[in-house]
Amino acid sequence: MTELERRLLALEIAVPEGPDLAPAVLARIEGRPFPWRRAAVLGIAVAAVAIAAAFAVPQARTSILRFFHLGAATVERVDTLPPAVERSKTKGLGRALPLDAAEDAVGFRLALPPLRERPEHAYVLGGELASVFLHAHGQTVLLSELRSSNELLLKKMAGDATFVEPAQVGGSPGIWIAGAPHTLTYVDRHFGYHQQAILVRGNVLIWIRGPLTLRLEGKLTRAQAVELARSIH
Amino acid sequence: MTAVVDRPLDEPELVERARRGDFRAWETIVRRYQGIAFRTAYVLSGNAADAEEAAQDGFVKAYRALGRFRRGAPLRPWLLRIVANEARNRRRSAGRRERLALRAAVEDRPGDAVPSPEAALLAREARERLLAAVERLSDDHRDVVACRYFLQLSEEETAAALGVRRGTVKSRLARALERLREELS
Incomplete structure (x- = not known):
């Protein structure tokens, strides 16, 4: 063996810890509806509600070209984004509550990555959506969680210049949204809009974890976001 | 008195069982090889999300192709071929290859002199x-x-x-x- 070969063998490449693939592989070969496909079917049912919500507000009357639906989130590919406001750091996230009180308010324990200390506060919107700020890869990242079965729907609208791709987080289905800014609106599934659309400039990963729909927003790459999402339990 | 010994199934037995539709046998194979499958896909694509999808799709496609797997042949190279193919397809369709990085800190091995x-x-x-x-x-x-x-x-x-x-x-x-x-x- 030459010196160059020895040096190549000694290089230690950073490889992330691999996920447990068995549950997703088994679900697919057993022919059980894999969550992603189930979500797609569910999306058809929810689409009617989302379309009604979109057309309930005149400014959002734009051509809906395609739907993606996952848990409590729906992403619409549109030709024109609706008017949207910039969000200040915490405005629009709801009330700031001590973490325990926030968990009581939403009725579930927040899934978090391994942290030295749990966040002191979480923001709660409508008693359904809880959000906390995290620090990862030198960035501030917003983590939001809500029950997939809740009435609240996270509705995103994305134009042509935004990538919307299927993703996976530890065998669970997800959606990765990156590129040009897109909008976020909290929609009540029965009564229409909750608030004005917010312009989102960061990348977003949405995925399912048990009964929850989780959303990460920040300036992370897809691999960084998936890695962080995998650590959230 | 005969003792009942619970022994792990060897690979050809697992493959045969999986071929007959035993999902649990395939689960054992997935868990045995998922580490090297993910690492192979990651090193070829440089992207953790693509590697996860490639490895998962590879195991599903391999299961469905078990009928074409030659009895007695080693399973690992066959699996790696399917997974690597998935990873390179993703790299091609993305039109880019992400760069690998070195581990943040290479631990000193016992017996190594501590470098300045x-x-x-x-x-x-x-x-x-x-x-x-x-x-x-x-x-x-x-x-x-x-x-x-x-x-x-x-x-x-x-x-x-x-x-x-x-x-x-x-x-x-x-x-x-x-x-x-x-x-x-």
Whole structure:
């Protein structure tokens, strides 16, 4: 063996810890509806509600070209984004509550990555959506969680210049949204809009974890976001 | 009195059971090989999300192709070939290849002399130069170097993973090493 070969063998490449693939592989070969496909079917049912919500507000009357639906989130590919406001750091996230009180308010324990200390506060919107700020890869990242079965729907609208791709987080289905800014609106599934659309400039990963729909927003790459999402339990 | 011994099934038994529709047998195989499958897909794509999808799709496709798997052949190279193919397809469709990185800190091994901070920095820079030179190779040359040295696959497994003959692995490797020597000289 030459010196160059020895040096190549000694290089230690950073490889992330691999996920447990068995549950997703088994679900697919057993022919059980894999969550992603189930979500797609569910999306058809929810689409009617989302379309009604979109057309309930005149400014959002734009051509809906395609739907993606996952848990409590729906992403619409549109030709024109609706008017949207910039969000200040915490405005629009709801009330700031001590973490325990926030968990009581939403009725579930927040899934978090391994942290030295749990966040002191979480923001709660409508008693359904809880959000906390995290620090990862030198960035501030917003983590939001809500029950997939809740009435609240996270509705995103994305134009042509935004990538919307299927993703996976530890065998669970997800959606990765990156590129040009897109909008976020909290929609009540029965009564229409909750608030004005917010312009989102960061990348977003949405995925399912048990009964929850989780959303990460920040300036992370897809691999960084998936890695962080995998650590959230 | 006969003792009942619970022994792990060997690979040919697992494959036969999986072929007959025993999902649990395939689960055992997935858990046995998912580590090397993910690492192979990651080293070829440089992207954790693509690697996860490639490895998962690879295990599903391999299960569905078990009818074509030659009885008695080693399973691992066959699986790696399917997973590597998925990873390279994703890399092609993305139109890019993400760069690999060195581990943040290489632990000192027992018995190693502790290097001075200056020596450690120089060694790190040398490793980074070498990795950057590997990343500048063509896809064919880079992949063969990655399989043989980063994943430490055998020549036979490298040939299987890359879908080429062993002779092609040898010739590509020789040319890749020659190119690296030129780059680093």
